[in-house]
Amino acid sequence: MFTSKLIPISFKRLLAVFLVSTIFSASSAIFDDPEVRHHLKTGIQTVVIDAGHGGKDPGAVGTRVVEKDIALKIALKLGNYIEENIKDVKVIYTRKTDVYLELFERAKIANENKADLFISIHVNANPNPVPFGVSTHILGMNQENQNLDVAIRENSVILMEEDYQTRYEGFDPTSAESYIMFSLMQNTFLKQSIEFGSLVQDQFRERANRKDRGVIRQPLLVLRETAMPGVLIETGFISNPDEQKYLMTGEGQSIIASAIFRAFRDYKEIIENRSHFNNDISPREDTADTAEPDVDPSLIFFRVQIASSRNRVPADPSAFKGYQDVSIIEEGRWFKYVVGGNADYNMALEQCRKVKKDFPDAFVVAVRGDKIFPLSEALIEINK
Ligand SMILES: [Zn+2]
Numbered sequence: 001m002f003t004s005k006l007i008p009i010s011f012k013r014l015l016a017v018f019l020v021s022t023i024f025s026a027s028s029a030i031f032d033d034p035e036v037r038h039h040l041k042t043g044i045q046t047v048v049i050d051a052g053h054g055g056k057d058p059g060a061v062g063t064r065v066v067e068k069d070i071a072l073k074i075a076l077k078l079g080n081y082i083e084e085n086i087k088d089v090k091v092i093y094t095r096k097t098d099v100y101l102e103l104f105e106r107a108k109i110a111n112e113n114k115a116d117l118f119i120s121i122h123v124n125a126n127p128n129p130v131p132f133g134v135s136t137h138i139l140g141m142n143q144e145n146q147n148l149d150v151a152i153r154e155n156s157v158i159l160m161e162e163d164y165q166t167r168y169e170g171f172d173p174t175s176a177e178s179y180i181m182f183s184l185m186q187n188t189f190l191k192q193s194i195e196f197g198s199l200v201q202d203q204f205r206e207r208a209n210r211k212d213r214g215v216i217r218q219p220l221l222v223l224r225e226t227a228m229p230g231v232l233i234e235t236g237f238i239s240n241p242d243e244q245k246y247l248m249t250g251e252g253q254s255i256i257a258s259a260i261f262r263a264f265r266d267y268k269e270i271i272e273n274r275s276h277f278n279n280d281i282s283p284r285e286d287t288a289d290t291a292e293p294d295v296d297p298s299l300i301f302f303r304v305q306i307a308s309s310r311n312r313v314p315a316d317p318s319a320f321k322g323y324q325d326v327s328i329i330e331e332g333r334w335f336k337y338v339v340g341g342n343a344d345y346n347m348a349l350e351q352c353r354k355v356k357k358d359f360p361d362a363f364v365v366a367v368r369g370d371k372i373f374p375l376s377e378a379l380i381e382i383n384k
Pocket of ligand 1: 052053059060067122123154
């Protein structure tokens with residue numbers, strides 16, 4: 001069992017400084033990158049779905065089931081939903097049966113097929129049976145003293161590969177030095193990966209009723225090796241008895257897969273709308289109640305989301321328990337209803353606490369111009 005204790009705190013701090021500076025210098029120039037421009041132009045044509053582990057590699061071992069089997073079932077369901085419902089997307093699986101694949105082979109499949117998105121499906125585990133919930137991981141690091149359990153556990157699959165040190169350029173998943181080397185590369189696809197990850201977590205939280213553990217940056221080897229936006233989704237904890245039971249059921253697997261499917265559908269639409277917009281094919285028309293002409297579009301505001309819907313509901317106070325200041329934000333196929341507005345995050349949290357009396361599921365969102373963007377990014381940006 002590998003734990004984060006293998007990496008001393010001082011190393012983590014050093015690492016975090018390294019990574020944060022590397023990643024953020026990369027993201028500012030993201031739209032100048034020709035590869036990113038390619039993805040924005042062509043939209044989402046090919047997705048690679050990677051069921052983690054397989055064959056001799058069981059992944060995390062629960063009391064009643066192993067990770068590789070749950071990952072495969074969810075991956076196949078997800079692929080099937082996309083194939084059935086989004087005909088213009090080609091779905092490629094790294095595995096469709098219980099076979100062992102080396103980590104670099106998974107990335108190679110995605111790279112050779114020039115995938116537009118890489119989705120790796122896994123199941124989390126912890127020595128403690130209490131933790132539960134779903135998280136989506138993207139390449140990078142979140143903060144100093146970050147818990148690297150997921151990266152160490154998932155990267156350690158390469159220890160089963162012969163000659164892994166040559167293949168992964170001396171990378172040792174259990175050593176702190178390896179993670180420092182890792183930090184020297186740039187995550188070209190950070191922005192899109194975060195965007196997709198946030199949609200996945202939104203779906204898990206709002207529609208699938210799972211505990212949202214967030215979009216988390218982790219130095220994951222499989223994401224480092226893939227040349228496209230990508231995420232690794234931990235679909236729950238096999239070590240939590242209730243969640244293990246849920247993940248073993250066909251219904252639980254379907255709910256998880258359909259949440260990822262809806263996030264994929266929304267992401268595709270957002271990326272493709274944006275590429276049209278960038279190409280001036282169909283510029284978006286702002287409607288009266290989404291435009292905010294008096295607000296500097298570069299400023300970040302924290303607002304409280306109280307509801308969302310597929311069909312546009314007029315922002316009439318009678319429809320929203322008397323709230324006078326409801327604005328509508330259009331995002332993909334969704335209309336999101338927000339109230340309040342604060343440049344100060346803590347004030348927004350306070351406001352949210354009050355709004356929850358009327359809308360118990362309310363939560364704080366970051367808004368710039370007329371777009372919601374990931375809260376984690378907003379908080380980093382305002383703290384710069
Ligand atoms: Zn795994």
